[in-house]
Amino acid sequence: MSSVNDSRYLYDIQKKMEAMLKYQKPAERDQKLLQYYIDQLFTLPCFRTIVVPPPGFGIFARYVRELHIPIPGYPYNMKMRLTGPRGSTIKRMEDFCQCSINVHPVKYDHVVVYIACVDYVNVARWKVDLAEKCIMEVLRIPANGRDIVYQMQMAELAVRNGTYESRMMHFH
Structure with a gap:
């Protein structure tokens, strides 16, 4: 379109x-x-694109990544920004990336994010990488304000x- x-x-x-x-x-x-x-x-513009994972090969496994994201002086509550109204932002991220994403706040400006995916190892790693990029995109505040x-x-x-x-x- x-x-x-x-x-x-x-x-x-x-x-x-x-x-x-x-x-x-x-x-x-x-x-x-x-x-x-x-x-x-x-739906955020970054979640409107269509992405195609690489062809799967190897074994089917659970791939998990733990992200520690401290941003001192961050102007928003990071957990709420990632979660969104009634969980909608994180649900859209999970649908887009086909991963499970859990956000655990440590402080107002520090969260631990667990990303998990069950798929072929190479596909799971690709999906988790995509989820990490999406998380960082949601947390990014543009320079233009x-x-x-x-x-x-x-x-x-x-x-x-x-x-x-x-x-x-x-x-x-």
Whole structure:
């Protein structure tokens, strides 16, 4: 899908979600459809790409990596940033990377992340490497100060809490 078509598609999804939020009471809303809209609108751009793992060979094994990520002076709670609203960011990461990801806070600016995957050894290692890259991408704050991860997480939280205000999102 081209970026013009993708932008138009996301605009249409946003308008449908806004209409649902505006005209339907929470009890009347189709929760699966609302979840679909949320998934379409608030999936981070880095998780929208399609990645193909290498062909598997060798033995089937469980591959685990433990990451210690201390970032002194980090402006956000790292566990919450990785987890996202109601666990959505970490769920999307797990779906994208096909790994199990567990975040354990040590301090506000230090977490230990366990990444596990069961697959052929070379594929499992590739998936865990991909998960590590995704984690670092979510934690990265751009130099220009435009923090897309934070903006998207707060917008998703507003939708889930019913406090979303109609405004054009310029995340993509």
